[in-house]
Amino acid sequence: MSTDTVTEQPLLSVRNLEKRFPVRGGLLQRPVGWVKAVDDLSFDLKRGEVLGLVGESGSGKTTAGRSILRLIEPTAGSIRFAGQEITGLATAEMRAQRRRMQIVFQDPYASLDPRQRVRDVIGEALVIHNIGSRADRRDRIAALLEKVGLSADAMDRFPHEFSGGQRQRIGIARALAVEPDFIVADEPVSALDVSVQAQVVNLLGDLQRELGLAVLFIAHDLAVVRYISDRVAVMYLGRLMEIAPSDSLYERPRHPYTMALLSAAPDPDPDAPKSRMLLDGDVPSPMNPPSGCVFRTRCPFALPACAEPEARALREVAPGHSVACIRDDVAPAMATGA
Amino acid sequence: MDADLTLDIRNLQTHFTADSGVSKAVDGVSFAVRRNETLAVVGESGSGKSVTSLSAMRLIPTPPGIIAGGEILFRGRDGQVRDLARISERAMRSVRGNEIGMIFQEPMTSLNPVYTVGDQIGEALRYHQGLDRWAARAEALAMLKKVGIPAAERRLDEYPHQMSGGMRQRVMIAMALACRPTLLIADEPTTALDVTIQAQILDLMRRLQEETGTSILFITHNLGVVAEVAHRVVVMYAGRIVEEGDVRSLLKSPKHPYTRGLLACMPHLGQRRGDGGRLYAIPGSVPSPVNRPAGCTFAPRCALAEPACLAAEPVLEPVGPDHSARCRRWRDVQ
Numbered sequence: 001m002s003t004d005t006v007t008e009q010p011l012l013s014v015r016n017l018e019k020r021f022p023v024r025g026g027l028l029q030r031p032v033g034w035v036k037a038v039d040d041l042s043f044d045l046k047r048g049e050v051l052g053l054v055g056e057s058g059s060g061k062t063t064a065g066r067s068i069l070r071l072i073e074p075t076a077g078s079i080r081f082a083g084q085e086i087t088g089l090a091t092a093e094m095r096a097q098r099r100r101m102q103i104v105f106q107d108p109y110a111s112l113d114p115r116q117r118v119r120d121v122i123g124e125a126l127v128i129h130n131i132g133s134r135a136d137r138r139d140r141i142a143a144l145l146e147k148v149g150l151s152a153d154a155m156d157r158f159p160h161e162f163s164g165g166q167r168q169r170i171g172i173a174r175a176l177a178v179e180p181d182f183i184v185a186d187e188p189v190s191a192l193d194v195s196v197q198a199q200v201v202n203l204l205g206d207l208q209r210e211l212g213l214a215v216l217f218i219a220h221d222l223a224v225v226r227y228i229s230d231r232v233a234v235m236y237l238g239r240l241m242e243i244a245p246s247d248s249l250y251e252r253p254r255h256p257y258t259m260a261l262l263s264a265a266p267d268p269d270p271d272a273p274k275s276r277m278l279l280d281g282d283v284p285s286p287m288n289p290p291s292g293c294v295f296r297t298r299c300p301f302a303l304p305a306c307a308e309p310e311a312r313a314l315r316e317v318a319p320g321h322s323v324a325c326i327r328d329d330v331a332p333a334m335a336t337g338a
Numbered sequence: 339m340d341a342d343l344t345l346d347i348r349n350l351q352t353h354f355t356a357d358s359g360v361s362k363a364v365d366g367v368s369f370a371v372r373r374n375e376t377l378a379v380v381g382e383s384g385s386g387k388s389v390t391s392l393s394a395m396r397l398i399p400t401p402p403g404i405i406a407g408g409e410i411l412f413r414g415r416d417g418q419v420r421d422l423a424r425i426s427e428r429a430m431r432s433v434r435g436n437e438i439g440m441i442f443q444e445p446m447t448s449l450n451p452v453y454t455v456g457d458q459i460g461e462a463l464r465y466h467q468g469l470d471r472w473a474a475r476a477e478a479l480a481m482l483k484k485v486g487i488p489a490a491e492r493r494l495d496e497y498p499h500q501m502s503g504g505m506r507q508r509v510m511i512a513m514a515l516a517c518r519p520t521l522l523i524a525d526e527p528t529t530a531l532d533v534t535i536q537a538q539i540l541d542l543m544r545r546l547q548e549e550t551g552t553s554i555l556f557i558t559h560n561l562g563v564v565a566e567v568a569h570r571v572v573v574m575y576a577g578r579i580v581e582e583g584d585v586r587s588l589l590k591s592p593k594h595p596y597t598r599g600l601l602a603c604m605p606h607l608g609q610r611r612g613d614g615g616r617l618y619a620i621p622g623s624v625p626s627p628v629n630r631p632a633g634c635t636f637a638p639r640c641a642l643a644e645p646a647c648l649a650a651e652p653v654l655e656p657v658g659p660d661h662s663a664r665c666r667r668w669r670d671v672q
Contacts, residue, residue, distance in 0.1 A: 164383075195623075197603070264533040
């Protein structure tokens with residue numbers, strides 16, 4: 001199951017993570033079933049590494065990010081951060097760890113309190129974690145604002161006075177205020193216009209490198225993910241389908257779902273090959289996922305054996321490249337255009 | 339209006355009154371959609387692309403909005419040309435949903451949750467084409483099959499919430515095309531969908547257009563989607579058209595610095611960050627529609643801007659066959 005061959009101790013180690021949500025129904029709103037939003041997710045993240053997490057809606061990527069920070073409680077599995085198991089930690093201990101793990105949210109309009117001045121938006125975490133004196137904090141906030149490309153006098157203004165891109169810069173400054181080692185960036189540029197998106201991606205990339213941050217970069221835009229990530233993980237219906245170094249995943253995808261995702265991404269180049277691998281149908285209901293490989297109901301290459309439990313296993317097929325697919329013959333055939 | 343045009347918008351002005359002044363959301367926009375053609379209008383938020391399409395459907399909320407000037411010439415099924423900016427609301431009701439089909443971004447908000455999809459598709463057919471209940475139902479079923487909905491007989495009696503986002507968008511398309519419109523206006527129809535579903539819907543729209551010959555006005559912010567569906571493209575920025583042309587020359591050799599910048603700042607699948615690599619980014623942000631800069635509206639963000647650009651707005655001038663750009667320095671855009 002484990003694919004980790006690194007000698008260096010990973011900063012974050014997630015094993016068999018599961019998050020189930022009850023589905024309530026009937027007159028008494030009793031649980032009538034369960035949805036496994038995240039099912040058996042395992043991966044490692046090194047210090048200073050960017051792992052892209054891609055998937056479509058319902059893939060569980062956002063739930064995974066939030067469970068890892070324990071913003072929602074995982075129902076099973078282990079999360080080790082900097083050598084410490086954090087799944088069982090009490091509130092006070094967790095708060096100490098949380099200083100080192102932060103999140104940047106998707107919607108810069110919803111994630112900033114409209115009644116707080118920017119100074120308080122960013123300063124709140126400093127106060128909670130008891131960092132610096134009052135005067136210190138002001139300087140720190142000014143420095144943070146400049147670091148994310150805003151002027152220091154932005155601190156006395158309210159979020160509504162800023163554009164979407166500027167708000168996302170404020171969100172990044174807030175996450176960086178407590179000097180974390182690890183950031184979950186949950187669709188941080190999806191709500192922004194294309195011209196502004198590039199500014200924010202560049203900023204995140206620069207800061208990540210400068211500060212040596214480990215980042216879990218969650219997104220559905222495959223091109224942005226490749227651009228920023230060292231490694232990429234692909235999720236579908238709560239499960240990990242494929243995980244590999246970026247170049248390997250984009251140039252030699254092994255999972256039919258990854259291939260379909262890559263071929264569906266629209267390319268503005270009119271000369272780009274339009275050999276589309278169109279998937280049939282929709283993602284099945286997560287309440288009743290297919291047995292075996294969860295992708296098999298839409299997979300053009302599915303075999304009867306794909307319905308067996310063994311078809312779920314993630315196998316390493318190249319160094320650092322693991323895939324949950326029993327068909328080794330698909331990728332070579334696709335590559336030669338057969 | 340030329341005989342091969344379905345829609346001819348001339349000097350459209352759509353304004354909104356706000357506390358801070360009059361916002362010229364659409365400020366003198368002219369373009370035409372030909373028969374059998376998909377015209378994409380591209381732009382970012384605040385460009386006026388959606389207000390343009392809402393104006394063409396006469397769905398601008400008044401007040402605060404008003405179509406302050408210009409013509410929206412539309413050729414109906416009978417070949418007659420009418421100015422939609424001038425006709426009565428009553429006359430417009432017989433055009434909307436009948437001769438002009440509409441698809442919006444979020445199908446859940448455009449579909450009525452308390453009626454079955456069969457009833458909703460049938461309603462337009464009964465209202466506009468005077469079909470009886472059974473004929474409308476049969477036609478609705480045929481449309482659901484046409485847009486590729488599996489088990490259409492069963493789906494006909496389902497409600498929108500029982501369907502996935504992709505299925506709902508197929509229902510919207512079935513509804514929009516049920517009355518055989520001459521023009522389909524699609525405002526970000528795939529933006530809320532996942533990429534694999536988006537690919538299905540774009541494929542469907544292309545196929546249906548080939549079959550029916552309907553003209554499509556396709557509003558989007560995504561240049562990748564433009565390359566997939568459009569024959570011609572209009573690029574809008576701050577309420578104005580900045581570039582227009584056939585899809586190939588516009589995407590291959592853009593002549594306006596804004597279009598060029600938009601293309602450059604989209605990472606493509608093969609692009610790696612590598613060491614120290616950065617994405618091209620257009621500095622600054624879109625100007626406020628109430629207080630636009632004089633001269634070229636893009637000049638404050640443009641690397642090629644010179645004093646003359648700030649003094650007077652450039653005209654939309656031809657830069658090639660079926661290709662024009664509003665930039666005095668278009669020859670320098672590489």
